Amino acid sequence: MPGQTPRKLEVADILRAHGEAYRATHRVSPGQAKVMARLTACRTAALGGHVDACDGCGYRRISYNSCRDRHCPKCQAVKRAAWLESRWERLLPVDYFHVVFTLPEQLRPLVLKNQRVLYNLLFRAASQTLQELAADPKRLGAQLGFTAILHTWGQNLLFHPHLHCVVTGGGLSPDGEQWVSAREGYLLPVKVLGKLFRGKFLAGLRQAYDAGDLQLTGSVASLAQPQVFRRLLGVLYRQDWVVYAKQPFGGAEQVYRYLGRYTHRVAISNARLLSHENGPVSFRYKDYADAGRNKTMALSTEEFIRRFLLHVLPARFVRIRHFGLLASRNVSTRLADRRRLLVGDDRSDPEPEEKTWVERIKEWFDLDVVHCPRCGESLVRHPLPHVSPFQRAVGPIAKFTSAVPILDSS
8 A cells, every 4th residue: 555664574474485395395303394384373363363342433453373482583572571570680780791602613513413412511511611710719719690591693694503691790709708899891811711611512522422412414424433523622622712701781781781682582583684585585684704894695595594494492492591699599599698798688589579461561562452542442352263273283372462562683
């Protein structure tokens, strides 16, 4: 219609148009197939929905249900807001540091074949590295608190597994009686972090190999030969593993905003997609090899889908984890100790106030989903009668529908 804003391109549009052809010519794992099916059905009649009706002015609004998949660019806003709300009370009034652990390029084919085993090893090696070095009396001599977030992609959608760690600028002394602050602008030596991380990861990799826990097929089949595997380890031991420490955050509010950008990010947001005409998919990306300049990349539809599916996580894999003071076992004990030391507050954490989903939507997004936008009368909700086989397969209807804003992180 004249004057109507054109609908923006979505990842789901590309999967709907070309997903079936891609599956016919490429091997797709059951997990990847499930993600493709969920994203193509998200906020469509396939998942059912409801009609909000106003008896006063006759207003009608149809809302289709969300797929709620963690890989979906449209389904992260509510998850992110709820997660952040639970984190706010655990943030300390201290500076925070951003530390990034990245695996060398030579390991990426092996990680792709063994995602669950080697992602877990990445978390374990990085967390042990931070905690052990911080606990050393010659360094900080304290227990840190940090949140680690797994990302598996680069801006070009290629496979690039790494951990973003948001780390407290100090920690609790071993006796729990003192808060030990890090030096201004400095947490731990990055070269030492890199060496310790390298040693821990490669020791864990060797252990997994000796135990027969690694799948060595396809592009990594040659590693089944012990001499080839030892040669790879030798190359990796001689490399410098770079652990990147970014400038520290200014405090709790800054780290809170940062977490909001990073925790529920997906491989590519719909906001980065530009066009899909005459075959190629065009999208924006930042070229960090060129001072982070914004550029445009065009990929064939086949290659775009292939790269997107590289980042489908193993089922029920936890990609956001908390360690040290922020680990679940410490939240009600040592976390209370740090509050007492930093702000002189001996109170226990208050029980969170239980809110309805309507209250949460109003608070998070300033949206009133229960009153008519025309006349202000209460809306009456009627479920749509159709329930597809797909909906029965993926589970119960989502509480939050297309009335909820879509998260498009770039």
